[in-house]
Amino acid sequence: MENRDGESGTAVSGYDSTHRDEDERDVLSVEQIFESKTIPPWQEQLTFRAFFVSFVLGVMFSVIVMKLNLTTGIIPSLxxxxxxxxxxFVKSWTKFLEKMGLLKQPFTRQENTVIQTCVVACSGIAFSGGFGSYLFGMSETIAHRSTDGPIDPQTIKNPGLGxxxxxxxxxxxxxxxxxxxxRKIMVIDYKLTYPSGTATALLINSFHTPQGAKLVKKQVGALGKFFSFSFLWGFFQWFFTASDGCGFASFPSLGLKARDNR
Incomplete structure (x- = not known):
């Protein structure tokens, strides 16, 4: 009994230490994985594939932001x-090239940061640039709709690309x-934590760990599923809309009296 208990105690302690080591490895994996990796020069961070993916996602996110800007006016963090x-997208592309034996440069965290920054900048300009509010509201067309009298030319500004x-x-x-x-004063000198930048850095770092790569597949799958459902529902509403105030999008969900009072 004593030997058996002693063996059991040794096994349990070994089991606990093994799991403790695994837990510590999981906690410190993000820092330990990138501890020995050198930061690539800026020429390797600003790659063609990063700008291409940024362009595609920037266009898509700008359309989404403009849709929300013209309807609800509330833009979530992207x-x-x-x-x-x-x-x-870039990880899938690099994996394909790696299997084909054509991969010249692996995908890095810095490239991921470039993509995220460019996409957020595009969508931010689409929202804060005034495309859904004042930029086109200054045009002569809107001025004629808002008043019947003469219009002072100094009060209008028609859209022009230049x-x-x-x-x-x-x-x-x-x-x-x-x-x-x-940045020089707050982050470098006073070493204050930059909340959104820190959160984004931790997020991108977690993507490039083995555990994070598996989680990304599940997250993208869930994102694609709900995006498809939202797109199909929007298409269904649009398909059965004949004119303004018609179709499922104008269904009086709060009652006819509320609908009459707008």
Whole structure:
């Protein structure tokens, strides 16, 4: 009995230590995996595939943002979705090239950050650039709809590609003159935690671990499932809409009296 209990105790202690080691490895895996890896130069971070995926996702996210901007006016944070989809697409492409023996440069966290930053910047410009509010609200067409009297030419500004690009450059790059000094003071000198940047960094780091790569597949699958359901439901509503105030999108879910009172 004593030997048996002693063997059992040894086995249990060995089992506990093994699981403790595994738990510690899981907790520290994110830091330990990238501890020995060197940061690639900026030429290897700004790759063609990163900009191509950024362009495709930027267009898609800009359409989504404009749809929300013109309907609800509330835009959710797209950092997680941009980083997740950017990782999934580029990782799938690099795996395919690796199997074909054509992979020249592995996918890095820095590339993932470039994709996430470009996509969020595109969608941010689509929302804060005024495309759903004041930018086209200054046009002559809207001015004629809002008043019947004469219109002062100084109060209107018709959309033009040239001045709109210049305006968006000024609005978008204005943050460089405030963010760079604040980064030097707040983050580097005072070593304050930057919440959204830290959260994004932890998220992208977790994608590039073995456990995170498995989780990404499940997350992208769930994202694709609900996106497909939302798209099909929207298409169904659009298909049965003949005119304004018609179809399932205008169904009086709060009652006819509420519908009459808008």
């Amino acid at each position: 950092n997680v979705s941009a980083g997740l989809l950017g990782f999934f 001045w709109m690009i210049g305006f968006l450059f000024v609005v978008s790059f204005l943050g460089l003159f405030s963010i760079v000094p604040l």
